[in-house]
Amino acid sequence: MNLTFREAMLTFKRAPLLSVLSVTTIAFSLFVLGLFGLVVVNLQDALRGVEERVEVVAYLLPGAPIEGTAQALKDIEAFPEVQSATYVSEDDALARARAELIELRDVMQELERNPLPASIEVKLKPGFRDAEHVSAVAERLRGFGFVDDVRFGRDWVEKLDRLRGLAAAVGIVVGAAFAVVAIIIIGTTIRMAVLQRSREIAIMRLVGATDGFIRRPFLLQGAIKGLLGGAVAIGLSFAAYVLINRYLLQSSFFTEEQGVAIVAFGALIGLVGSALSVGRHLQRV
């Protein structure tokens, strides 16, 4: 292991320019991927914000019994999809309408009788805020005898579903394309490092080095380059994020786990790229 480490480090010392070039290439490849990742992360954030507004409202028949309603609230809250269920009395509804619908305030003041029904507002847990689950919950709410009508903005929820699907598809396809490009560029860079040392590899073999012995320093070196490249990419992405926040719009950055994942991805590409390059080289000679 010591020898492997020493040999891997020697490469950095012997070919500093090529090493810096490798790390830079890896860094910029991952940076592009990281920028795209930032777009995806922020898009998801925005979608989540919209999703939070998905709710199902069950309007109650006039004179629905208070005790029955209270029990129903407990039952509804026990639905696996439901995050919260809130009872809004007729008076609450009117007060809210007065506060929110300013232009109709005068009309509201003159009402002799409150025309607004009481309702139960149901919010769903994340992951259940799609048309399918929302309809299912609505259907169950309709089953309660004192429920008059259930509304959830079907069109709107369906549009949200489509938007979410589109975002996921674009994320996967474009993300995969960026990842493949990154892998190819990084693989080529590592291949250059291997070719640069092909004479040395030939000599190693002549003096009786096993393929494993020859391979190990390259793997370690590839992983280290990938790790450094990943770290630099995170740094560049952070700089981009700071600039975007200052001059363009408020956005969010990767979570700690996502950052670690990007660096680990860099190390993995470095490792796999090296393994493939050295493996091919060893097979050929």
Place this chain on the structure above:
Amino acid sequence: MIKFTNVFKAFPKGGLALKDVSFHVAKGEFGFLTGHSGAGKSTVMKLIYAEERPTSGEVRVSGYNVNEMRPREVPLLRRKLGIVFQDFRLLEDRTAEENVAFALEVTGARSSTIPARVMRVLTQVGLAAKAQAYPRELSGGEQQRVAIARALVNEPTVLLADEPTGNLDERATRGVFQLLRDINASGTAVVMATHDLDLVRQAPYRVIELQEGALVYDSAVDEARDQAAAP
């Protein structure tokens, strides 16, 4: 030690590099492999260190059958051989000492034993004083001595030298040749490919001559025949 039996080797693009070559080099022997460029000397060398496999026939080296060797056995065979080339093949960015030590390190030798073993072979080839020098700081003859030291450090049973004096002036050639003779005198078999006939005439060693891939002369066989023919 080294045994070729009816060995044929085809070039990948057609034609034969070796045609029905058979010979045997015994333990401790010194054998010259001579012939013009392209006669097949290097192919014979490559078959011995298992860089190539015979197309047909059998090659046996130090207990290994090169025909049937698994790839993972090749390094094990090479550790029993010392190999020296015309172009030295030293690692340019390592000192003489490091080049020699490297051959030990790849075999997994105990690191505590390496410096002493390296110094011993460097002393043997007369380069102890230049252990810290890089190849570019050494003359051709000195570089070849480092290569020989590297070949010797694993205490091989056979030293293969492929045109070891091809790039050297006359004085360096004499020195390197004398070194190979000394190594042979201490019990290591030496197979030296060369087209330098002056060198061949200097010593009473076995001579195997190749011509266009065929073995056309083997002094050991001819001597045996002469002896048998003598009254």
